[in-house]
Amino acid sequence: MHNNHPLPTLSIITVTYNAEQVLETTLQSVISQTYHHIEYILIDGASKDRTLAIAEKYRDRIQLLISEPDGGLYDAMNKGIALATGEYVCFLNAGDSFHQDDTLQQMMQSIKGRELPDVLYGETALVDGKGHFLRMRRLSAPEVLTWKSFRQGMLVCHQAFIARRTLMQPYNLNYRYSADFDWCIRILKKAKTIHNTHLTLIDYLDEGMTTQNRKASLMERFRIMMHHYGLWSTVMHHAWFVFRLLTKPGQ
Template identity: 30%
Template sequence: MAENDCLPKVSIVTPSYNQGKFIEKTIASVLSQRYLNIEYVVVDGLSTDETGSILERYQELIDTTIIEADQGQTDALNKGFKHCSGDIIAYLNSDDCYANSDVIATVVRYFNQHPNVDVLYGQRHWINEDGCFIRCDPYRPFSEQNFYLSDFIPQEGTFWRRSIFEKSGAYVDTEFEFAMDYELFLRFLKNGAKFLSVQEVLGLFRYYPSQKTTHLWHSKGLPEIAKLHHLYLGRQLEETEMINYNKEHFYGVNPGDFPEIFEFYQNLWHDVIVYRTNVLNHRPLDEWMFHMEGVHQIFSDRKAHKLLSK
């Protein structure tokens, strides 16, 4: 307990609305972290599904629960961030999960090893509605030049210091319903943030038909990203151009310029995906916390830590 108390506090916000099918796994992936000095805030916009009963079940372990009407995800995030007192801050959407029980400990270790780093992100595994592995991307170091062209940072595996958040205004821009994370990270960059990409898989990103990234991409996503490109690049990128820049970041080759070379590298990575699919899909990736040895002791320690922190 004392060891965790002297380590940085990590504040995590989960915005929630009618994600009863997934939110328990989201919550459990936070509460099952072996690193105890976590402040967890859940903001629910009056869900009408089973979310309420799930929140009640975990109430003793969640530091702050806000249940009231809001103006959408960005509004909910801003409400949650106002309750954060941690040295390191992040948010985890209510259909995503952390990848394992050591994610937060890993993040804190990297921040301690790199005191000049303001924003840290890891790798992501894409999972489907049932929690099964779909794909992942090759590891690449952060590239400021590429980031202005394409948002390749996995939000669910991204953490930042309070200092850069406050320097950048300490808010998420409510003008953005889709690309609010891209806007925030670009604002960090504008304010001099140093980014670090690490090789560990930190997040599980759920990709399915009714998910926002899928069904709002053309109606909300592209217009909002175009707005950001106008602001930071002075021009708008075509969708194909932006996707090609994204692929160039991960594969080192722009498919628009060198299609045959890109196809060669993509096929090599496809073999990696096939291998990982065979290895990882013996059970859903988003259920690790329910099969974890010692999770009840972690919950007990977390309750005690919460009481002592008051």
């Protein structure tokens, strides 16, 4: 299967809810890709704005479009995984886009001559609402990625983490903010081959999270780290975080 493997199909899943302001950017980014082995799935949570009208304009390029109420982001993502048929799955949030029109082609080119890896990953650029580059993501992708890498935090953005569908289990819905962190670690634990594309894969719309949600998200991430890496390792890697929690009661 080395040099002559057929080009793998990539299932791209976009989850939307009232995303009329940002969806078109994402749709155009997907349909303009020069790599054509794509299955595009759009899971909408019964939007009340013009999200579906916008999606309808591109209906012939969307293989699967579902709109129904769901239990939130990760529930919708689980639906997407269950419906995907591609060899690899990539989540692209509404508002986010591939870095260039040939990003997926470059990504697949980077594995030429090798066996198809279990996971591919790359860098993420932060952009504003007009798609202008702001800066690279604060945490950059490590040269070599293993399941232990995430002890440092989520070094690879969820959207720039592309894995074989057969390795995927559903997101754990007990986590409201950081289920993607836990999900990536679980996939990395099972992955045999993990490939660094050395490419910027994603332009991530930097909207910022509310401070309240950021705190809840950090707490959840801490719980996930304790589950996977144990208390001692987690505290050692994140002593500053524990200190902040203890010294800022009620914040």
